[in-house]
Amino acid sequence: MAVNLAPPDPASLHPVAGVELGVAMAGVRKANRRDLLLMRLGPGSTVAGVFTRNRFCAAPVTLAKRHLAVGGEVRGLVVNTGNANAGTGEDGLARAATVCEAVARSLGCAARQVLPFSTGVIMEPLPVERIVAGIPAAVADLRPDNWLGAAEAIMTTDTVPKAGSRRLHLSGGEVTVTGIAKGAGMIRPDMATMLGFIATDAQVPGEALEALVREAADSSFNCITVDGDTSTNDAFVVAASGASGVVAQSRADLDALGRAISEVAAFLAQAIVRDGEGATKFITLQIEGGRFGEECRRVAYAIAHSPLVKTAFFASDPNLGRILAAIGNAGIEDLDTSRLELYLDSVLVAANGGRHPDYREEMGVAALAKPEFTVRVSLHRGQATATVWTCDLSFDYVKINAEYRT
Amino acid sequence: MAVNLAPPDPASLHPVAGVELGVAMAGVRKANRRDLLLMRLGPGSTVAGVFTRNRFCAAPVTLAKRHLAVGGEVRGLVVNTGNANAGTGEDGLARAATVCEAVARSLGCAARQVLPFSTGVIMEPLPVERIVAGIPAAVADLRPDNWLGAAEAIMTTDTVPKAGSRRLHLSGGEVTVTGIAKGAGMIRPDMATMLGFIATDAQVPGEALEALVREAADSSFNCITVDGDTSTNDAFVVAASGASGVVAQSRADLDALGRAISEVAAFLAQAIVRDGEGATKFITLQIEGGRFGEECRRVAYAIAHSPLVKTAFFASDPNLGRILAAIGNAGIEDLDTSRLELYLDSVLVAANGGRHPDYREEMGVAALAKPEFTVRVSLHRGQATATVWTCDLSFDYVKINAEYRT
Numbered sequence: 001m002a003v004n005l006a007p008p009d010p011a012s013l014h015p016v017a018g019v020e021l022g023v024a025m026a027g028v029r030k031a032n033r034r035d036l037l038l039m040r041l042g043p044g045s046t047v048a049g050v051f052t053r054n055r056f057c058a059a060p061v062t063l064a065k066r067h068l069a070v071g072g073e074v075r076g077l078v079v080n081t082g083n084a085n086a087g088t089g090e091d092g093l094a095r096a097a098t099v100c101e102a103v104a105r106s107l108g109c110a111a112r113q114v115l116p117f118s119t120g121v122i123m124e125p126l127p128v129e130r131i132v133a134g135i136p137a138a139v140a141d142l143r144p145d146n147w148l149g150a151a152e153a154i155m156t157t158d159t160v161p162k163a164g165s166r167r168l169h170l171s172g173g174e175v176t177v178t179g180i181a182k183g184a185g186m187i188r189p190d191m192a193t194m195l196g197f198i199a200t201d202a203q204v205p206g207e208a209l210e211a212l213v214r215e216a217a218d219s220s221f222n223c224i225t226v227d228g229d230t231s232t233n234d235a236f237v238v239a240a241s242g243a244s245g246v247v248a249q250s251r252a253d254l255d256a257l258g259r260a261i262s263e264v265a266a267f268l269a270q271a272i273v274r275d276g277e278g279a280t281k282f283i284t285l286q287i288e289g290g291r292f293g294e295e296c297r298r299v300a301y302a303i304a305h306s307p308l309v310k311t312a313f314f315a316s317d318p319n320l321g322r323i324l325a326a327i328g329n330a331g332i333e334d335l336d337t338s339r340l341e342l343y344l345d346s347v348l349v350a351a352n353g354g355r356h357p358d359y360r361e362e363m364g365v366a367a368l369a370k371p372e373f374t375v376r377v378s379l380h381r382g383q384a385t386a387t388v389w390t391c392d393l394s395f396d397y398v399k400i401n402a403e404y405r406t
Numbered sequence: 407m408a409v410n411l412a413p414p415d416p417a418s419l420h421p422v423a424g425v426e427l428g429v430a431m432a433g434v435r436k437a438n439r440r441d442l443l444l445m446r447l448g449p450g451s452t453v454a455g456v457f458t459r460n461r462f463c464a465a466p467v468t469l470a471k472r473h474l475a476v477g478g479e480v481r482g483l484v485v486n487t488g489n490a491n492a493g494t495g496e497d498g499l500a501r502a503a504t505v506c507e508a509v510a511r512s513l514g515c516a517a518r519q520v521l522p523f524s525t526g527v528i529m530e531p532l533p534v535e536r537i538v539a540g541i542p543a544a545v546a547d548l549r550p551d552n553w554l555g556a557a558e559a560i561m562t563t564d565t566v567p568k569a570g571s572r573r574l575h576l577s578g579g580e581v582t583v584t585g586i587a588k589g590a591g592m593i594r595p596d597m598a599t600m601l602g603f604i605a606t607d608a609q610v611p612g613e614a615l616e617a618l619v620r621e622a623a624d625s626s627f628n629c630i631t632v633d634g635d636t637s638t639n640d641a642f643v644v645a646a647s648g649a650s651g652v653v654a655q656s657r658a659d660l661d662a663l664g665r666a667i668s669e670v671a672a673f674l675a676q677a678i679v680r681d682g683e684g685a686t687k688f689i690t691l692q693i694e695g696g697r698f699g700e701e702c703r704r705v706a707y708a709i710a711h712s713p714l715v716k717t718a719f720f721a722s723d724p725n726l727g728r729i730l731a732a733i734g735n736a737g738i739e740d741l742d743t744s745r746l747e748l749y750l751d752s753v754l755v756a757a758n759g760g761r762h763p764d765y766r767e768e769m770g771v772a773a774l775a776k777p778e779f780t781v782r783v784s785l786h787r788g789q790a791t792a793t794v795w796t797c798d799l800s801f802d803y804v805k806i807n808a809e810y811r812t
Contacts, residue, residue: 056731086730088761333461337462355529
């Protein structure tokens with residue numbers, strides 16, 4: 001059902017020197033399902049991440065942030081699906097710590113060198129014994145060419161594994177950037193908004209890597225929304241193993257590497273929307289002519305979060321007045337509606353406060369019938385712009401979320 | 407499909423002296439459907455209203471506000487369904503004015519003494535000739551005992567007509583308060599959020615009536631949400647004909663009359679949620695212990711607007727972690743999640759940042775299986791409270807809105 005999104009060709013996913021991935025069936029929630037991922041990073045790796053801003057942030061998020069703040073070299077990432085370990089209070093923190101300790105014992109490092117991640121049902125105790133029992137199998141499976149297996153192991157309601165890869169030349173030689181992500185519902189921007197892991201074999205100083213992660217998140221995972229819900233567990237982490245021996249330190253090299261990371265991140269973020277729960281359409285919202293980027297984003301999200309707009313997209317019904325109504329609700333007090341222009345792809349739908357005289361319903365029908373289209377809004381009050389990617393709201397969104405736990 | 411909402415008994419809807427209602431089939435969008443309502447007010451009436459804050463507010467809203475601002479005695483209200491006359495620019499204003507002029511000719515008053523209201527599809531030209539042609543039939547139908555017919559004539563996706571009535575004694579004698587409303591989708595608070603008309607035969611000074619309208623709106627229509635969309639056309643208007651000869655001027659009389667108006671308004675507002683598009687559950691969100699009312703409302707709306715929470719309610723699935731996640735997204739930066747308590751009716755679900763040890767899933771299942779329940783959140787950071795009424799998100803919401811125009 002995902003919109004123009006095929007499973008990745010395993011051959012396209014370049015291994016990243018210094019990074020190994022192992023998966024296992026721990027039976028966190030269901031038996032016979034790969035639900036545990038271990039990533040082992042070689043010595044000398046740097047790691048940076050951005051995390052959910054939800055006040056009920058999950059125990060593993062709290063712990064991962066603590067471990068990153070300590071500044072010790074990260075050697076392992078452990079991810080389970082089936083249980084979010086969120087809304088679990090102090091007990092949840094203890095359970096996440098137990099998982100880190102078990103991984104640390106297996107990898108021969110300290111617990112603070114392990115970052116934990118969880119995704120799944122909220123407010124249920126993490127079955128820590130089963131996860132710990134699954135770690136040896138994940139360790140045994142560790143290998144560099146396991147990115148597709150890793151992408152599959154972190155899926156929840158995803159229907160397609162999400163992974164992307166790039167190779168590029170820096171001044172010191174060729175490096176690789178490969179990443180995976182999961183997420184299909186509870187997706188809205190506000191820091192990273194799903195689980196995303198990208199690794200490179202370039203050598204990148206920690207502070208520089210932090211900047212690259214933020215830039216990549218702001219142009220990818222922070223530009224998508226499926227349903228306006230921000231998860232308690234969202235995290236986007238980039239690891240640089242340095243195993244290629246190629247150092248990214250000059251502005252030009254960091255820019256080039258940053259572009260590659262951002263490209264992979266944008267591909268993964270868009271893949272999340274294409275595979276949005278119940279999605280049948282992939283919609284780009286392009287807002288321009290705002291006074292500030294913030295007001296452009298408000299307009300974009302007002303459209304993207306309107307159930308009425310999203311159901312009209314689902315129905316391919318050019319009930320485009322709903323878009324105007326959503327824009328009118330974006331909270332721009334002094335918006336001059338008579339100056340605004342609304343385009344569907346290249347079709348001018350509305351201007352001068354109403355429908356454009358040349359617009360004909362069949363033009364709207366033709367645009368909406370496509371699986372991908374762009375809604376462009378020109379506010380004509382400044383130079384700022386914003387782009388947001390979203391999907392429609394279908395019967396299947398309700399079905400998936402009404403039946404999630406059953 | 408409406409939740410515990412039966413059509414009103416016509417005998418319970420007391421006529422209001424000085425107010426007559428007439429309906430007609432104008433064929434605005436569909437033939438053989440009563441889609442035009444005329445309310446005639448006797449001389450000496452006072453009228454006050456609150457209107458949508460959507461920046462794309464509809465032409466009739468703009469005109470109704472202008473006519474009210476002029477301060478002339480309002481003698482007629484005209485309402486059409488099938489077309490919202492919103493997103494229609496200057497042409498829309500001219501069409502709304504033409505309707506007012508036609509009504510004014512029929513009633514023998516000035517156009518500025520007529521308030522126009524429209525509801526229906528946005529961004530299509532109002533078929534003003536058909537509405538004007540329908541006015542004589544509406545005039546011929548004018549009578550005081552036509553409240554149920556009026557409630558039916560303003561329905562769009564409503565499945566049940568909404569009308570309520572009260573009689574009360576003021577110091578000068580008995581007066582009547584009767585009202586109708588429509589609305590089932592595109593419902594969220596922010597000033598009045600649907601069409602609501604209440605009339606009383608008490609005599610009320612204009613300024614006092616304005617205060618009563620605001621109070622009534624704030625405790626009724628501004629406390630409901632179906633889908634978070636604020637319509638371009640929302641209006642709530644109260645007319646006081648004075649025809650009973652009973653003057654409401656003392657504080658005590660105004661308080662008593664205000665309570666009755668607020669009661670009718672709250673009944674109508676809750677009826678809108680009970681009849682929310684696709685609704686199968688009626689949910690009261692009661693937030694307490696906030697520092698300010700505003701932060702309590704933010705928490706309530708974060709819950710009420712989360713598609714994940716709403717689909718879980720639909721499924722009677724006590725996936726209550728989704729409520730915690732929604733609260734965490736309410737934007738209260740310094741929220742201490744360990745102090746928060748979450749109740750489902752009288753069941754304590756979460757405390758100390760996680761699930762309460764005494765909570766059992768079957769308790770949540772039992773609460774959610776009911777067609778009406780209360781979600782109570784104690785923030786334990788102050789004395790402020792807020793109450794919001796909402797409904798679940800079902801297959802039928804998508805169906806209704808995907809097929810609205812077809």
